[in-house]
Amino acid sequence: xxxxxxxxxxxYQHQASDSAYYxxxxxxxxxxxxxxxxxxxxGVNNGTRLTTPPQDDRNIVNRWSELGEQHxxxxxxxxxxxxxxxxxxxxxxxxxxxxxxxxxxxFRISGxxxxxxxxxxxxxxxxxxx
Amino acid sequence: xSEEERTDDEGGVIxxxxxxxxxxxxxxxxxxxxxxxxxxxxxxDQDVSMVFIDDGVFEIKxxxxxxxxxxxxxxxxxxxxxxxxxxxxxxxxxxxxERGLTEDDLLVDVExxxxxxxxxxxxxxxxxxxx
Numbered sequence: 001x002x003x004x005x006x007x008x009x010x011x012y013q014h015q016a017s018d019s020a021y022y023x024x025x026x027x028x029x030x031x032x033x034x035x036x037x038x039x040x041x042x043g044v045n046n047g048t049r050l051t052t053p054p055q056d057d058r059n060i061v062n063r064w065s066e067l068g069e070q071h072x073x074x075x076x077x078x079x080x081x082x083x084x085x086x087x088x089x090x091x092x093x094x095x096x097x098x099x100x101x102x103x104x105x106x107f108r109i110s111g112x113x114x115x116x117x118x119x120x121x122x123x124x125x126x127x128x129x130x
Numbered sequence: 131x132s133e134e135e136r137t138d139d140e141g142g143v144i145x146x147x148x149x150x151x152x153x154x155x156x157x158x159x160x161x162x163x164x165x166x167x168x169x170x171x172x173x174x175d176q177d178v179s180m181v182f183i184d185d186g187v188f189e190i191k192x193x194x195x196x197x198x199x200x201x202x203x204x205x206x207x208x209x210x211x212x213x214x215x216x217x218x219x220x221x222x223x224x225x226x227x228e229r230g231l232t233e234d235d236l237l238v239d240v241e242x243x244x245x246x247x248x249x250x251x252x253x254x255x256x257x258x259x260x261x
Contacts, residue, residue, distance in 0.1 A: 006259075008160075041163055080166060084159075112170040119257040120143055120174065127260055 003027050004118035005037040008129030010045035011060035012053065017046050020128040021063055028071050036074045036118040037064075039107075041129070044087045047077040049104035061104050068106035075107045076114045138175060145256035147176045151186035153261065155205065156196060161189050162204055164261030169207075172214035179218035179255075180211075181248055182240070187225045192237045208238050222248060 005024055009016035024034055039046050051061040068075045077087055083096070089103040103109065119125045136144040149168050155161045168180065182190055189208065196203040211219070219240040226232060226242065233242050252258060 008261075040167075041160065081163060112167055113173070115167065116147075116171040116174045116176075119147060119259070120145055120176065125257050125259075127258075129260075 002033045002035055002121070002123045004035055004122035004125045006115065006118075006125060006127045006129075007037065007039050007043040007046060008041040008127065010042035011051065013042070014130070016128040016130070017043065017060055017064075018058075020126075021060070021067065023126065023128070024073075025067060028067075034071070034073060035122055036076055036114065037068075038115045038118055039075070039077045040081055040112075040115065042081075042085065043129070044077045044082045044085050047075070047082070047087055047104050047107040047109075048102045050102050051104075065104050065106040073106070077103070077107055077109045078115070079109050079111050082109050136177070142175070145176050146254060147171065147178045148252065148255040148258045149178070149180045150252075150258060150260045151180060151182050151189055152184045153189075154185040155189045155194065156199060156201055160261045161186070162202075164259070165189075165204065165207055167259060167261075168211070168216060169214060172216055178216050179220060179251070180216065181220045181222070181251070183222040183225050183245070183248065185225075185229075187221060187229060187231060187236075190219075190221075190236045190238050190240070191231065192235055205237060211238065220248060220251065 005020050007017050007020045011017045027034055046061060046064060053059055064075060088098055088101040089109045090101050092109055093101040138144050151164060153160045194203050194205040219238060221240045221242045223242050223244050
């Protein structure tokens with residue numbers, strides 16, 4: 001089956017990203033397809049490579065990057081939500097005249113159309129959040 | 131979930147999309163950002179409906195004044211939904227009553243219905259976004 005995942009909450013504050021990660025992993029292990037993981041609301045904070053959790057804790061951002069690389073996942077951060085919260089890639093940095101970027105490896109910034117498209121093209125859109 | 135796949139004139143898939151709004155308009159950003167999803171989504175010509183339930187009914191309450199909290203009053207945008215062909219707005223009868231509101235307190239034309247009917251409508255959807 002073709003899944004799409006939406007994550008609406010940031011890392012550590014909320015379990016949504018953890019649950020989505022384990023769900024995505026399980027779905028892939030069962031041989032299903034995950035056509036997109038879309039990060040919205042505070043969920044965009046899952047896509048900053050500057051996250052530095054204590055060493056004895058899980059690194060939620062790296063975990064997504066690694067899963068993304070292993071399975072060639074399309075990890076998409078919503079541009080409008082990202083701009084509000086300071087999640088920036090090189091293009092956004094230049095466009096908005098910022099002095100840095102912080103997008104984590106394997107993530108890309110794109111529009112809400114990617115979420116709608118995921119709803120249309122997947123057989124199940126699974127939303128994680130409150 | 132509807133079993134038969136509907137298509138538009140160009141053979142694109144038309145799915146039943148429902149946006150479920152459960153939160154007050156201010157206090158968190160969910161309501162504002164979910165409205166952005168609805169507006170972008172309108173360009174995709176899907177079969178769209180919106181549900182207002184729990185504190186979500188406050189999103190479409192008349193007379194919102196945000197001057198003293200320093201936030202943008204985005205409630206006029208709900209009135210523009212019609213221009214985006216988002217016309218199916220369903221409101222929970224129980225949620226209105228629990229909050230002492232009636233249909234007259236709302237700034238857009240809606241269909242007020244019991245939660246049981248909203249549950250039936252949810253059953254018919256292909257995609258449900260909850261905010």
